[in-house]
Amino acid sequence: MIRNVIIIGSGPAGLTAALYTARANMQPLVIEGLEAGGQLMLTTLVENYPGYREGIMGPDLIADMRVQAEKFGAEIIQSQVTAVELCALPLVVRTAEAEFRARTVIIATGASARLLGLPSERTLMGHGVSTCATCDGYFFRGQEIAVVGGGDSAMEEALFLTKFATKVTVVHRRGTLRASKIMQDKARANAKIEWRLNAEVDQINDTTAGEVTSMMLRDVNTGARTELPVxxxxxxxxxxxxxxxxxxxxxxxxxxxxLTHDGAKTSVPGVFACGDVQDHVYRQAITAAGTGCMAALDAERYLDGLPEHLQTA
Amino acid sequence: MAAENVQTFTDGNFEASVLKVGGPVLVDFWAEWCGPCKRLAPTVDALALDYGGKVTIGKLNVDENPYTTVKFNVRGIPALLLFKGGLVVDQVVGLMPKEDIKKVIDKYL
Structure with missing residues (x-):
């Protein structure tokens, strides 16, 4: 069986592509991936997705998108892609359990949290080091903690964590924040948030004890090292x-x-990309959904343009 | 919707059901409010089927069982802790494919 379209990934980009290709009668197969639902699954209230006047919880938004895509016939499977072969038709997509063949592939694999790359960070992951405030904030009730980063996600995490922690120190290696003004203003107005700018993380202690006790910060201007107990x-x-x-x-x-061109086309004919996997600039749920729609429409047009014998094989 | 062969561990039964068990025991630390934990649940169910009889597998709700959660210093979930002879011998933090978790478990069979 050669499918019309396989969608890799199940965040807002992948699920929007699923909705549109399903409605175009392309019977999409969505392989949802390890971090199913994408980054929205790790957020709380999403206040900037149009149509939800009171905001909506990220996981609820994803749940709605799934149901909507499935209503029109999208097939969603819980599995991870392990390999692809995109050099010839049919395109081949493999998981640990199966091999799928398709005329088009839409890539919506998104992006995952980046780590500092310190050995101590890896050792202490799950024992005080985390990349998910909504998952792990609970464990730090009444404690002093730090958020590393200066973008919107860092501000959102810091604000969320003030619900649990007595003090949240934002550590950022530059003198200015990258976050949007509205998020910066919110964070700066919060009395529980303190700031350590121009500071780089050298080390997280204490790997011997198996728990986080403090972090060593280095001032990027003076080189001075200080210890921040968290x-x-x-x-x-x-x-x-x-x-x-x-x-x-x-x-x-x-x-x-x-890299995409002329809409959602990648360098390989029949392969389209949408969402954060091709966007390091906007990275919003709504832009991911928007490019998911573009990828679906581009895939549909590509399929229509294929020679007759390839359309029905 | 936990599979039948996935046990429920608590502060009350942890000693008898995990620490005193001779063979390997995989404990899934989770909470209702943890999205990734829910994603991992079907994988844990599948592992329980795959290892039926060879590895004891169960879940512990961190909200309802703070004593055990603190005792083993779990501060991030989902976390799978593998016990053998009453000690933590290995662990997997965060989402991982089933095959990768199996590689960890298989080291202790």
């Missing part, structure tokens, strides 16, 4: 695109983001 460190320093499957097969930029 029992938790939340890393929110951005994301890396999930593109390791596609190395050597699809053109990407120096940071690993898939």
């Amino acid at each position: 029992s938790g460190v939340f890393v929110a320093i951005g994301h890396t695109p999930n593109t390791s499957l596609f190395h050597g097969q699809i053109e990407m930029d120096a940071n690993g983001y898939l």
Whole structure:
């Protein structure tokens, strides 16, 4: 069986592509991936998705999108893609359990949280180091913790964590924040949030004890090292695109983001990309959904343009 | 919707059901409010089927069982802790594919 379209990923981009291709009668197969639902699953209240006047919880928004796509016949399976072969038709997508063949593939694998890359960070992951405030904030009730990063996600995590922690120190290696003005203002207005700018994380203590007791910070201007006592460190320093499957097969930029042109087309005919896997600029739920729609329409047009014998094989 | 062979561990039964068990025991620390935990649940169910009889597998709700959660210093979930002979011998923090979790478990069979 050769499918019309396989969608890899199940965040807002993948699910919107599923909705549109399902309504176009393309019977999409969605392979949802390990972090099913994408980054929205780790957020709380989403206040900037149009149509929800009171905001909506990220996981609820994803649940609605899934149901809507399934209503029109999208098939969603819980599995992870382990390999792809995109050099010839049919395109081949493999998981640990099965091999699928398709005329088009829509890549919506998104991006995952980036880590600092310190050995101590890896050792203490789950024991005080975390990349998910909504998952782990609960464990730090009444304690002093730190958030590393200066973007919108760092502000959101810091604000969320003030519900549990007595003090949240935002550690950022630059003198200015990258976060949007509205998020910065919210964070600056919160009395529980303190700031350590121009500070880089050298080390997280204490790997011997198996728990976080403090972090060593280095002032990027003076080189001075100071110790910040914290029992938790939340890393929110951005994301890396999930593109390791596609190395050597699809053109990407120096940071690993898939390159698209003329809409959602990648360098490989019949392969389209949408959402954060091809966008390091906007990275919003609504832009992911928007590009998911573009990828679906582009895939539909591509399919219509295929020679007759390839359309029905 | 836990599978039948997935046990429920608590502060009350942890000693008898996990620490005193001779063979390996995999404990899934989770909470109702943790999205990734829910994503991992079907994987844990599948592992319980795959290892039926060889590895004891169960779940512990961190909200309802703070004593055990603190005792083993779990401060991030989902977390799978593998016990053998009353000690933590290995662990998996965060979402991982089933095959990767199996590689960890298989080291202790």
